Amino acid sequence: MNEPAIFKLDEQFVSDIRNIIITARTTAIRSVDFERVKMYWKLGERIFIEEQKGQDRAEYGAYLLQNVALEIEKEFGSGFSVRQLERARRFYRTYPIATALRTQLNWYQYRLLIQISDNDKREYYELETANNNWTGRELERQINSGLYERLLLSNDKKSVLEVARKERQPESPTEIIKDPMVLEFLGLKPDAAYYEKDLERALITNLQAFLLELGNGFSFVARQKRILLEDDEFFADLVFYNRLLRCFVIIELKTHKITHEDIGQLQMYVNYYDRNEKAPDENPTIGILLCADKNDLLVKYTLPENNNTILASKYQLYLPTEKQLAEQLRIELQEFDQ
Template sequence: MRKNALIIDEIKGIISNAQINAIRAVDHQRVIMYWNIGKRIFEEEQHGRERAVYGERLIGFLAEQLKPQFGEGFAIRNLNRIRQFYRKFPIVSTAWTQLSWSHFRFLLTIPNDEKIDFYLQESVKNNWTARQLDRQIGSQLYERLLLSTNKESVLSVARNEKQPTEAKDIIKDPMILEFLGLKPEAAYYEKDLENALITHLQEFMLELGNGFSFVARQKRIHLDGDDFFIDLVFYNRLLQCFVIVELKTHKITHQDIGQLQMYVNYYDRIERIKHETPTIGILLCLEKNDTVVKFTLPENSNIIASKYQLYLPTAQQLSQEIQNEVQKQKEMRKE
């Protein structure tokens, strides 16, 4: 009976993998088909004397002819999207052909070509699903990374033209944790936040950024008769260092920063081996005080305070948050 159960599980796995591969193959062909249709529409438009008007007439005519036989994929709205697809991606690339049509539908909502390139490269590099891509666009990942480093660096890392060398290259502020399901107005403890992060570890690591792997939870360290417990420990293979995350559900204090600095020092002196880079500490807090951070830590410290939000804000709300953060940073540089 046990052998029979084993062979059934193996065959089910083979069938499941074949079905997944078949779906991917079909979707790949759909992407190629839409690109070729977009190319043909674009070429035909170039022959029209009044291109804009001719283009709209052509799209309407094609929808009339194709939709009854081939369905909603050839309605006016999608044909316009197909034409835009070719115009945004006029050169066939082995990178973008790995993505599904759903990926491109989300990419085509982005007005900025540099942002499209960033999300395209990140999708391919990290094997994002279309849903994950949509979430990253909605949380304005690109803009949040620009708060800590410059545009050229963000794009270079995305294209694999350079590897990140500092924490600021990958750590985001704010971090958006809407997937935890915790209500902003509800009372909860740090243990509740930690439990929710562990339950949604895959989503949290996606939010943390590239190259993270989970190491430990409530890591116990023993110092001369006293026990301390580090909330979360990760390792980043790109930076080749440990990353310690301490959770605070209040506005941070200098004591919180000092505690995290002790943990970072411990990992640097006890756990880190010769080829690894210095440990990074992330103080993930509900509210931060940048001035307290600035005067508590030495310059070029490897500790970063990052504010978290328990909801996915609108583009307008997050843009305002980013503008406020930029203004804060400018004021701090003047001090």
């Protein structure tokens, strides 16, 4: 009796089967999510139209929502409370054109967006969520960390929106790299004594969150990259590549206020990468000093006037408040006007 033939499955075949299943599941989930978005939009539209019948009576809107919620909550549950119906109405008022709704966004994300009163700011987060496939939690984190306001500290509103709309590619490091960087996800206490190696270890452990904070187009290349100059060894803390800027990005970590020696060390790493690692068609390497504190004048006078490759970015281990971001923006605008 012949032994049954033993066949080895092709790995690419198995991978294709797996991808088909995962894609179908993802599409099904997104379809359900978007149906929920459309449902709340239609609820908001219907409530708004009904409210117009009693627009001459100020209390009619509140009466309408409270009573319809009492009726439908019995059958459909808390997802149709007065608060949810108020959100649906606000959703419709904010996005009155149904065809403008984005299939990539779910109800949780739209709930976050309709809380933003500034139209440009809301558009920015809507576009970036769609462009980068942010989850609801990632969008919430970006809003809470003041991503939009932090980009405005070193860019004008027009350029920030143009990049988000994909009307052009980023042309300078400041269009992507934020100052300050917010690293609250590390769980390090601002008043704790720690070393650069502790900060580096925490960043690597939370690499996905750090890439989100770094921004669009970053990919991880190396940690403690060894640079040998004759018999002297040096180690660059973190090396990334940015596909939008088409260049290497070297990050040096400093848990103290930066000195001119720190700037000189990073400049040496940047020069090394430009001369030994960079391809001819790539852009010059960017160096970022990620530090606990900085002196902008020190950076300015240590580097040449035409410098656009060495940046200093202060990190903070807590989420900023709106008041703090508004104050930073006010100071930046004052300095610009001077």
